[in-house]
Amino acid sequence: NAGVMQNPRHLVRRRGQEARLRCSPMKGHSHVYWYRQLPEEGLKFMVYLQKENIIDESGMPKERFSAEFPKEGPSILRIQQVVRGDSAAYFCASSVGGLYQETQYFGPGTRLLVL
Amino acid sequence: QKEVEQNSGPLSVPEGAIASLNCTYSDRGSQSFFWYRQYSGKSPELIMSIYSNGDKEDGRFTAQLNKASQYVSLLIRDSQPSDSATYLCAVRETGFQKLVFGTGTRLLVSP
Numbered sequence: 175n176a177g178v179m180q181n182p183r184h185l186v187r188r189r190g191q192e193a194r195l196r197c198s199p200m201k202g203h204s205h206v207y208w209y210r211q212l213p214e215e216g217l218k219f220m221v222y223l224q225k226e227n228i229i230d231e232s233g234m235p236k237e238r239f240s241a242e243f244p245k246e247g248p249s250i251l252r253i254q255q256v257v258r259g260d261s262a263a264y265f266c267a268s269s270v271g272g273l274y275q276e277t278q279y280f281g282p283g284t285r286l287l288v289l
Numbered sequence: 290q291k292e293v294e295q296n297s298g299p300l301s302v303p304e305g306a307i308a309s310l311n312c313t314y315s316d317r318g319s320q321s322f323f324w325y326r327q328y329s330g331k332s333p334e335l336i337m338s339i340y341s342n343g344d345k346e347d348g349r350f351t352a353q354l355n356k357a358s359q360y361v362s363l364l365i366r367d368s369q370p371s372d373s374a375t376y377l378c379a380v381r382e383t384g385f386q387k388l389v390f391g392t393g394t395r396l397l398v399s400p
Contacts, residue, residue, distance in 0.1 A: 219387040
């Protein structure tokens with residue numbers, strides 16, 4: 175009964191490189207959410223996806239960030255040309271559906287460090 | 290921008306005492322409220338969800354919701370040192386699926 179899985183758990187990148195973060199939702203869940211937690215700050219919503227669809231990307235920075243959730247495989251959060259300010263913990267959450275009472279369950283997170 | 294406010298703490302209580310954590314929110318139409326616990330370096334873990342005015346109890350935890358006052362709280366009875374963590378209040382915005390989080394209240398339970 176695996177929970178939400180994320181990999182890698184830790185990722186180190188130099189400025190200008192690309193970072194790819196992966197998230198596999200809980201079994202039976204088809205809704206994925208990405209949140210970012212900067213050091214000493216709260217969680218901030220980034221994007222909400224269903225299979226092959228981006229439903230809400232209101233929290234995504236306008237440049238360098240993109241997300242997908244293909245028909246097969248995990249959801250991917252991609253950060254191009256990383257900068258030091260991208261260093262943060264990136265959490266993925268999943269839910270069964272999109273009803274307002276649906277609980278979002280969080281994965282262990284990916285800690286991104288940009289040197 | 291909808292907001293969720295929490296006192297950052299730390300809130301210090303002795304073992305066995307009741308810890309009271311509070312949260313206010315700005316979106317009057319919000320219908321779903323969640324408390325998550327986050328240990329240092331770990332991911333958020335759901336403690337309680339509440340959708341209706343009043344109290345909801347689960348073991349040592351009681352969530353309280355007052356929509357008129359836009360206020361939600363979490364009571365932890367018989368606090369244990371293992372309860373020491375940051376407690377995050379989250380509100381689902383009206384018409385959206387995303388959660389808006391407060392910055393969290395750090396709870397310290399001393400033996």
